[in-house]
Every structure is written in C-alpha cells, then in structure tokens.
Amino acid sequence: MISPLQRGARAVARTLRREAEDGAGIDGVHNSRKRTTHMTDTANESQVFGLSSEDRRAVETFYRAFNGRPELLDQAVTPDWQDIPLGPGQRPGRDGMKPLIEAFAAAFPDAEIKIHEIIAGPDRAAVRLEITGTHTGEWFGVAPTGRSFVLPLHEFHRIENGKLTHTWHLEDWFGWLNQVGAWPPQTTTKRGDTMKAARLSGYNAAPTLEEIPVPEIGSDDVLVRVGAASMNPMDNKLQMGVLHDAFPLEFPYTMGTDLAGTVERVGPDVVGWSQGDRVLARTDPTSGGALAELAVLPASYLVRVPESMSIERAAAIPTTAATAYQALFEMADLKPGQTVLVHAGTGGVGSIAIQFAKAAGARVIATASGDGVEITRRLGADEVIDYRQEDFTEKVSGVDLVLDTVGGETQRRSFGVLRPGGLLLGIAVPPDEEAAGAYDVKTAFNVHISDAARLEKVVERVDAAGTEVLIDRTVPLDSLDEAFARQGSGRARGKILLTP
Numbered sequence: 001m002i003s004p005l006q007r008g009a010r011a012v013a014r015t016l017r018r019e020a021e022d023g024a025g026i027d028g029v030h031n032s033r034k035r036t037t038h039m040t041d042t043a044n045e046s047q048v049f050g051l052s053s054e055d056r057r058a059v060e061t062f063y064r065a066f067n068g069r070p071e072l073l074d075q076a077v078t079p080d081w082q083d084i085p086l087g088p089g090q091r092p093g094r095d096g097m098k099p100l101i102e103a104f105a106a107a108f109p110d111a112e113i114k115i116h117e118i119i120a121g122p123d124r125a126a127v128r129l130e131i132t133g134t135h136t137g138e139w140f141g142v143a144p145t146g147r148s149f150v151l152p153l154h155e156f157h158r159i160e161n162g163k164l165t166h167t168w169h170l171e172d173w174f175g176w177l178n179q180v181g182a183w184p185p186q187t188t189t190k191r192g193d194t195m196k197a198a199r200l201s202g203y204n205a206a207p208t209l210e211e212i213p214v215p216e217i218g219s220d221d222v223l224v225r226v227g228a229a230s231m232n233p234m235d236n237k238l239q240m241g242v243l244h245d246a247f248p249l250e251f252p253y254t255m256g257t258d259l260a261g262t263v264e265r266v267g268p269d270v271v272g273w274s275q276g277d278r279v280l281a282r283t284d285p286t287s288g289g290a291l292a293e294l295a296v297l298p299a300s301y302l303v304r305v306p307e308s309m310s311i312e313r314a315a316a317i318p319t320t321a322a323t324a325y326q327a328l329f330e331m332a333d334l335k336p337g338q339t340v341l342v343h344a345g346t347g348g349v350g351s352i353a354i355q356f357a358k359a360a361g362a363r364v365i366a367t368a369s370g371d372g373v374e375i376t377r378r379l380g381a382d383e384v385i386d387y388r389q390e391d392f393t394e395k396v397s398g399v400d401l402v403l404d405t406v407g408g409e410t411q412r413r414s415f416g417v418l419r420p421g422g423l424l425l426g427i428a429v430p431p432d433e434e435a436a437g438a439y440d441v442k443t444a445f446n447v448h449i450s451d452a453a454r455l456e457k458v459v460e461r462v463d464a465a466g467t468e469v470l471i472d473r474t475v476p477l478d479s480l481d482e483a484f485a486r487q488g489s490g491r492a493r494g495k496i497l498l499t500p
C-alpha cells in the first residue's frame with residue numbers, strides 16, 4: 001500500500017529528475033529562464049504533499065546562496081540555524097556559514113548545483129543533489145588543481161515558518177579529493193623513516209653525510225622532498241662560525257639554505273600547498289636543512305616553481321638571484337643608462353647581477369679571470385676586466401654603482417672608480433667607512449633576508465627573461481666533500497648543485 005506522502009514524493013522526484021536531465025535545478029543557478037519555469041513546476045508539485053511554497057522558496061534560496069551570494073542565507077535560514085556537522089573552520093549559526101560560501105565561490109567559480117531528487121513533508125525536505133565544477137581556487141588547504149569534479153551530496157532540512165532551522169548534510173569529500181588528485185596521498189615517508197643529510201657536529205667540524213630521522217613537521221610546516229639543493233659561500237662561513245652573532249647554530253646542524261623539490265606532506269594548518277607541488281625556497285640559515293633528502297620549512301617560505309623551470313635551475317636561484325635583485329633594485333635603485341661595476345662576474349651573485357643590470361638598461365662592467373672573461377661576456381657584460389692581468393682602477397672611472405661581492409683590497413680600491421655621489425654596495429663585507437671617507441661616495445651593506453614575496457618576483461623575472469643560471473657543477477649529495485671544498489675555494493663559476 002503506497003501512502004499519499006510516498007506518492008507525492010515520487011511525483012516530485014520524477015519532476016526534478018526531468019529537470020536535472022534538462023540541465024535546470026531547483027536553484028536555477030546556471031539559467032534564470034529555466035529557474036522560473038522550474039520554480040513554478042516545483043511549487044505545484046510541492047503543494048501536492050504539503051511543502052508550502054514559502055518553505056520551498058527557503059530551500060531554493062538556500063542553494064542559490066552557494067553561488068557566491070551568502071547574503072541570501074538571511075532569507076533562507078534562521079539566525080541560529082544549525083548546520084550539522086559544521087565544516088572545518090565554520091562558526092555556528094547563519095553568519096558562520098557566510099565566509100565558507102565566499103571561499104566556496106572563489107574556489108569553484110563555475111560551480112553548478114543540480115538537484116536530483118527532493119522528498120518533502122510539511123516541515124522537512126530531503127534533497128539529493130550534486131555539485132559540478134572546476135577546482136580553480138584553494139579549498140580547505142588543497143591548492144587549485146584545475147581538475148573538474150562531481151560532488152554528490154545528501155541534505156536533510158528541517159523547516160519552520162519558511163526558514164530552515166536545521167540542516168544535516170553528507171558530502172563525499174574523499175571522493176572529491178580523489179577526483180582532484182589529492183587523495184590518496186602519494187607520500188612515501190612514514191614516521192620512523194630516516195634520510196641522508198649533510199651535518200655539522202660543531203663549528204669548524206668537517207661536514208659529514210649522516211642517516212638521521214626524517215624531521216617532524218609543525219602545524220604550519222611543509223615537508224619537501226629535495227630534488228636539488230645549492231651551496232653558497234654562506235654555508236662555509238656558517239661552518240667556520242664567523243656568522244655566529246647573526247646566525248648562531250645549534251649542533252648537530254643540517255646544512256644548506258637553498259632548495260627546490262616537491263611537497264611531500266603539509267602540516268594541518270597549511271593552506272595553499274599540497275602534496276606534489278613543485279616548490280623552491282630559502283630556509284632560515286639558523287635552521288638550515290636544505291642539504292638533505294627531505295627538508296622541513298615553514299609553508300610561508302615556499303615559492304612555486306614555474307612549469308617551464310627545472311628543479312635544478314630553481315634550486316640555484318634563492319640566495320644568489322634574490323640578493324642580486326635586492327642589491328640592484330631595492331638598495332641601489334639602479335636606473336637605465338647608469339653604469340655599474342660588478343665584481344666577481346662569474347660568482348653566483350655576480351653572474352645574475354650582470355644580466356639583471358643589463359636587462360634594466362644599465363651599462364655593465366664586470367671583473368673576472370681566465371675563462372671567466374668569456375663567460376661574463378656571454379652573460380652580457382659590456383666590458384670585462386681580467387682582474388688577474390689588469391688593474392681595474394686604471395680602466396674604470398666615474399661609475400654610478402659598484403656591486404662589491406669580494407671585499408678587502410678589491411673594495412678599498414673600488415671607492416676611487418665611483419663618480420662623486422656614487423654608491424659602493426657591499427655584500428661580502430660591510431664597506432670600510434674609514435677608507436671610503438677619503439672619497440665623495442656613498443656606501444651601503446646589503447643583508448639578504450629570506451623573503452618569499454621577493455623570491456617569487458625574482459623567479460618570475462628569471463623565467464620570463466631566460467636569465468642564464470650559471471652552474472659550476474652538479475654532484476650527488478654523496479659528494480658533499482667535493483662540493484664543500486669547491487665552494488670554499490672561492491673559484492666556482494656560478495652555483496654548485498647537490499642532488500640527493
């Protein structure tokens with residue numbers, strides 16, 4: 001024996017199925033003409049078994065709110081409406097849902113809500129629906145994947161006086177994660193696993209490759225599988241303890257600041273990054289950690305590696321390119337037509353500085369030696385001085401800027417090649433003010449601080465301009481001794497890369 005309620009429910013279900021096949025839903029989100037037709041049909045059918053047109057409108061308005069119109073909730077639900085269960089980060093009540101709706105609309109701007117079936121009684125409605133869309137914005141910490149999805153939902157509403165008072169809902173979020181490729185996680189590390197890492201047991205101790213536990217990540221941290229890491233003179237200075245005042249190390253210390261790789265795991269509070277993302281970063285020198293198979297760092301340090309850029313190229317960028325950028329454009333404010341003398345044109349910083357300065361319209365003079373003369377010419381220097389063969393002070397005068405990457409005697413002799421009012425910008429050692437006093441010049445010391453926003457700009461610049469990232473050598477992490485010695489020699493032509 002079929003009850004009147006069941007009969008009514010089946011009639012509504014038939015109508016809505018038809019409408020779903022036509023592409024229209026109760027919400028009418030994607031077609032206002034269909035919405036009008038649909039709402040009229042539904043009103044007739046709803047009245048058959050007791051959902052008043054007022055209650056029906058509340059249900060429709062509720063779903064329409066998800067199309068980026070959270071204010072519609074005011075018409076659809078009571079202020080203390082209970083949404084059961086609350087979504088992650090959702091506060092209770094009507095207003096608690098609104099930020100979530102805004103985030104939803106931002107993450108899925110093309111979302112469509114299709115109602116498949118409604119079974120309704122006088123004060124309640126059970127709705128079977130689905131959301132289709134494309135994942136183009138971050139959603140609950142899952143960075144945009146660009147993938148499309150179909151998310152089935154079942155909702156049960158209690159309605160009083162034309163407003164929803166309670167909504168119980170069931171969504172297949174695991175299915176959604178699976179469709180966008182974020183589930184199951186591809187992580188290959190588990191608690192208790194170990195990894196290779198370049199370690200220091202104390203100042204001046206020889207770096208050693210050790211097998212250590214994979215570090216735990218904090219709630220705002222990311223675990224990155226290092227594809228490549230690059231060394232800097234700073235790694236040697238840290239090892240010698242000469243930077244102790246600025247960067248006191250705790251031992252055992254895992255070396256390395258510059259890395260690129262793929263996100264392996266994210267902490268629970270991390271938003272915007274997910275497993276598999278290609279990233280580069282510069283860690284805090286006090287924490288180090290880049291010269292290892294896996295590295296933990298705050299998510300706020302990460303920058304995305306452009307698709308067109310290799311992981312090796314990305315790993316060579318963080319300290320050197322960001323320092324060159326900071327020095328030339330933030331500290332020195334280099335202008336087109338100015339002349340800059342870049343010392344150590346074959347160094348990690350100098351090789352990039354030549355190219356950035358040229359691209360900015362400056363005339364570039366570089367110092368180098370041996371095969372470095374040809375290299376710096378290739379990088380775009382207008383004039384190259386072999387500093388071992390010639391005295392640069394005899395060939396250069398009146399420059400606007402000296403980028404001093406060397407210090408010592410090179411620095412002291414550079415004051416005299418500046419025009420009056422010119423700037424000597426040191427990065428290796430702070431300018432010798434006493435020596436500078438004899439000249440009418442300005443001095444400054446550039447301290448490079450890790451800054452993901454700057455690094456992101458620099459990566460874009462390197463990628464867009466096809467800046468050559470000079471690589472001295474790429475060696476496996478097992479060849480740590482060779483890499484450390486080469487970096488310490490001060491003779492490297494560009495960057496030394498280590499691949500775990």
Ligand SMILES: NC(=O)c1ccc[n+]([C@@H]2O[C@H](COP(=O)([O-])OP(=O)(O)OC[C@H]3O[C@@H](n4cnc5c(N)ncnc54)[C@H](OP(=O)(O)O)[C@@H]3O)[C@@H](O)[C@H]2O)c1
Nearest residue numbers: 233323344346347348349369427428446447448490491492
């Ligand atoms: N303050 C900051 O924020 C900051 C940031 C980054 C780096 N730094 C510092 O800046 C310095 C340069 O860094 P880097 O990464 O570019 O070093 P790097 O890559 O190790 O520099 C090596 C290059 O320097 C050249 N060179 C050495 N002495 C020279 C001289 N007297 N004249 C001309 N070229 C010379 C070498 O060429 P030859 O073999 O031909 O001599 C070699 O190719 C380091 O002291 C580093 O610690 C400071």
